[in-house]
Amino acid sequence: MISWIQRTFQQHFKWLFLALLILVIVSFVFITNASSGFGHVAKQTPARPYFGINLAAAEDTKELVSDASLSVQLHGMQMRSEGQFQQYALQRLAALHLAGELNLPTPSNDDLALHIQTLRAFAGPDGKFDAKVYAKFRDDLKINPQLRESDVTRVIADDVTYQQVLKLLSGPGYVLPSDVQQQLNRGNTTWTLEAVTIDLPSFSPAINVTPEALAKFMEFNGARYEIGPKVGVSYIDFPSAAFIGKVTVTEEKLRAYYDANSARFLKPLGDKPAAVSTPDADFAAARKQVEEVYKLERAQALANDAAGDFAVALYDGKVSDATLDSFLAARQLSRKTLPAFNADSIPTELGTNRRVADEALKTGPQRIFSDPVETGRGAAILVWNETLPARQPALAEVKERVTADYLESEKRKRFSEAGAALRTALEARLKAGDTLAKAVAACASTIPAKLDVKTWPAFTLANPPQDLDYSIYNAIENLPKGALSPMVTTVEQGLIVYAADKKLPAADPASAQFTETRTRLAAYTASRNGSDVLSGLVTAELAKSAPATP
Numbered sequence: 001m002i003s004w005i006q007r008t009f010q011q012h013f014k015w016l017f018l019a020l021l022i023l024v025i026v027s028f029v030f031i032t033n034a035s036s037g038f039g040h041v042a043k044q045t046p047a048r049p050y051f052g053i054n055l056a057a058a059e060d061t062k063e064l065v066s067d068a069s070l071s072v073q074l075h076g077m078q079m080r081s082e083g084q085f086q087q088y089a090l091q092r093l094a095a096l097h098l099a100g101e102l103n104l105p106t107p108s109n110d111d112l113a114l115h116i117q118t119l120r121a122f123a124g125p126d127g128k129f130d131a132k133v134y135a136k137f138r139d140d141l142k143i144n145p146q147l148r149e150s151d152v153t154r155v156i157a158d159d160v161t162y163q164q165v166l167k168l169l170s171g172p173g174y175v176l177p178s179d180v181q182q183q184l185n186r187g188n189t190t191w192t193l194e195a196v197t198i199d200l201p202s203f204s205p206a207i208n209v210t211p212e213a214l215a216k217f218m219e220f221n222g223a224r225y226e227i228g229p230k231v232g233v234s235y236i237d238f239p240s241a242a243f244i245g246k247v248t249v250t251e252e253k254l255r256a257y258y259d260a261n262s263a264r265f266l267k268p269l270g271d272k273p274a275a276v277s278t279p280d281a282d283f284a285a286a287r288k289q290v291e292e293v294y295k296l297e298r299a300q301a302l303a304n305d306a307a308g309d310f311a312v313a314l315y316d317g318k319v320s321d322a323t324l325d326s327f328l329a330a331r332q333l334s335r336k337t338l339p340a341f342n343a344d345s346i347p348t349e350l351g352t353n354r355r356v357a358d359e360a361l362k363t364g365p366q367r368i369f370s371d372p373v374e375t376g377r378g379a380a381i382l383v384w385n386e387t388l389p390a391r392q393p394a395l396a397e398v399k400e401r402v403t404a405d406y407l408e409s410e411k412r413k414r415f416s417e418a419g420a421a422l423r424t425a426l427e428a429r430l431k432a433g434d435t436l437a438k439a440v441a442a443c444a445s446t447i448p449a450k451l452d453v454k455t456w457p458a459f460t461l462a463n464p465p466q467d468l469d470y471s472i473y474n475a476i477e478n479l480p481k482g483a484l485s486p487m488v489t490t491v492e493q494g495l496i497v498y499a500a501d502k503k504l505p506a507a508d509p510a511s512a513q514f515t516e517t518r519t520r521l522a523a524y525t526a527s528r529n530g531s532d533v534l535s536g537l538v539t540a541e542l543a544k545s546a547p548a549t550p
Helices: 002-008 014-031 058-075 082-101 109-116 131-142 149-170 177-188 211-220 240-246 251-260 279-316 321-329 354-362 395-431 436-446 471-476 512-544
Strands: 190-199 230-239 335-337 378-388 451-459 493-503
Touching: 058 082, 058 149, 082 149, 082 512, 109 149, 149 512, 177 512, 190 395, 190 436, 190 471, 211 395, 230 240, 230 279, 230 354, 240 279, 240 378, 251 279, 279 378, 321 335, 354 378, 395 436, 395 493, 436 451, 471 493
Parallel strands: none
Antiparallel strands: 190 451, 190 493, 230 335, 230 378
């Protein structure tokens, strides 16, 4: 059997390799940066031992990441963030280490074969194992230099071991009958709902804005209006316009540029029907546009090169702020001063690229020159002048913004209060025997907003109406028959839900549905328990080599 697996694992999907390569690159960059907790490779970085590997060593983390990445791809798992992927990689290694300590047996040939047939990477349109899909995997792996058959076999064997450890740690996953019934009630209760919709944009209460109210509001929400640190710089400009004349243009270069970027150039529209399109004809029609774009791009590249060369000259010449002006004058350059800015207020002279602000904020007394940055019309080197710390502005500086926020906050507050008053009034009318529609008509004056009534025929949350607002799910979870929910506020409206009818599913512990739900809940509970244990192992092991807190 193992020889069959080795023979069949001779290939992989091309698309899978591409996705795997991207995931490995992204994850490796994340894991090996200084802030991720492991993988920083500076020579001074102390070792971070973790279950037999060194998280501070690039070669160790590379294998950790590549193995976990392949596992994720084969299983078709969705990782919502790099942090989630990192946790999976660490838990997987912790489980393999624990398997060694427990002397768990190596997965058998049958174990591996069965596991292969559960992998989503080899599933067909029906979601089941597809031999043809797997055969394609084998064919592609044979010609792929990035992935060896032995690596795939090892990762699959480790995944089987990981699942065995997770199963041992998970336990049986006990659930109470009441938990099962609650789950059944949540999905299979039959609801007949009506709802009062209150239009928020039409709600316009009179709000008195006073200086005292604004000052109090701003004090309570001070962090919202804090002005972040700013940096004042000068810049040494290398405009691309100065390099246009240095761009050499030949027909061969233009044609090659057009062929590589033909989709960027629209064919000019004429009065007569277009002739048969050919590459030569299309190029001839767009030639002027191609030349202009080509010159601009090449001039930008030359400006970038000039700024890069000048940055090297600054470093080699050990130029300081005191000697900069004379250094610039000798090269017929100058620096232009800009007002202090941050990422929210980049000067127009420097374009709109946020990297400009990032580079500017990196400068300071110990690093007065930035790396070259593109400005959208060339390149520049930023020269530090001053750094302004974050500060709390006076109310007068941000009064317009504070006023708008205060009005919106007060409107929402009063909308909530008016919604509660409307609910109380509706309850009284319903108890008196009114229908919801009649009650709404009688209570319309309670709230100065447009009101409507919406009705949904009987349904279950397992098969809800398409137009059922998601916010209603929480509103009705514990709502009795004949009751009104508190108002739920969305971006554009308020909703008060009325449970016109509510029928709970039968409570029958012997039913197939009850048994299936209990099994599913038990499996989920068990899996969560096992994952929590592994998470605790990861945390404890990382803590052993965590840097000391000052």
